[in-house]
Amino acid sequence: MKWPKKKNNQQVPLSLEQQRSEKLAEIGAQLWASRQEQGLSLEQVVVLTRIPRRLLQAIEEGNLNDLPEPVYIQGFIRQFADAMGLNGVQVADTFPINSSRANSQSIRINSPLNQLRPIHLYFLYVLLIVCSVNGLSQLLNQAVLQANNSQSDTHSTQKSIVKPELTEPKQVKPELVEPKQSLEVQPVSDTLSGVKQGEIVQIGVTLKASSWIRVIADGKTQFEGTLPEGTHRIWKAQEELTVKTDNAGGVLMSVNQEKAKEMGEPGKEEEVRIAAKPKF
Incomplete structure (x- = not known):
């Protein structure tokens, strides 16, 4: 369990939901980088795993709200990792499903009996005896x-016994029986893939070397600062995204889940603007 911060000199543990969100972001970045290295698109991974595209994208982006129950997420991660040539079972097991740690500190409960005096106990015992x-x-x-009622019931039943008439069971014609209609159950992956998504613009960056980056989405600065080597980040916008860096050769950029490319030459400034596709 992670311990993110201290409050009043005491470490406060992360909730299970926060642990899942952080671990999913870490696993998604690993799978995204592996897919980019192999030059595969999300559509090709859909063919390999038979997982809907929007679920694969949610895993890469670490978006826990767009995914189903944690047990299904773990299964999707295993299939995704296997398709990328990784150990799917090992990667999926790092995603927490149930909380395995319980509070180790026992809570002391003050029982009212500990506060009773001997005279109180005496009256309590007398009350218990009377109630019992x-x-x-x-x-x-x-x-x-109940015994008297049962005896009277047996006498009355013996007097009113009547031999039942034997009747032949009715035969049901097979052609009159209608077969039950079978229910068709759709798998979870098919029902989740029926949601349409709007047209937006998305960029993903992976740092080959430490570089300064500024990202502006729809006219608002989303990030400005230096990111270390190996960092993977994703930004979205409804209309336009602008990315500027002082080391274009050290930044791999992917537009709308396409194959990542270098922004330019190493050590040089570069600014890229991407506009969203118009809706029809």
Whole structure:
């Protein structure tokens, strides 16, 4: 379990949902980088794994809200990793499903009995004895009444016994029985893939070397600063994305899930603008 911060000199553990979100982002970046190295598109991975494209994209982006239950997510991660030539079982097992750690500190509960004095215990014992005696007497009275009722019922049933007439069972014609209609159940992956997505522009960057980057989405600065080598980030916009860097050769950029390419020559500034496709 991760310990992200301290509060009042005490470490506060992450919730299970936060652990899943962080681990999914880490696994998604690893799978995205592996796919880019092999020059595969998401459509080709869909053919290999039979997983809908939007679920594969949600895994790469670490978007937990667009994915189904955690047990299904783990299965998708295993299939995705196997298709990329990785150990799918090992990668999927790092994604948490259930919380395995319980609170190790026992909570002390003050029992009201610990605060009772001997005189209080004496009255408590007397009350328990009285209640138990009353309950036992009620049970005995109910048993006697049930025995009397059962004897009277047996006498009345013996007098009113009538031999039933033997009747032949009715035969049901097979042609009159209608077969039950079978229910068609769609798999989870097919039902999840029926949602249409709007047209947006998306870029993904992977740092080959430490570089300064500024990203502007729809006129607003989303990020500005230096990212270390090996960092993978994704940004989206409804209309236009602008990416500027001071080391174009150290930045691999992918536009709308296409194959990643270098922004330019190493050590040189470069600015790229990408506009979203118009909706029809």
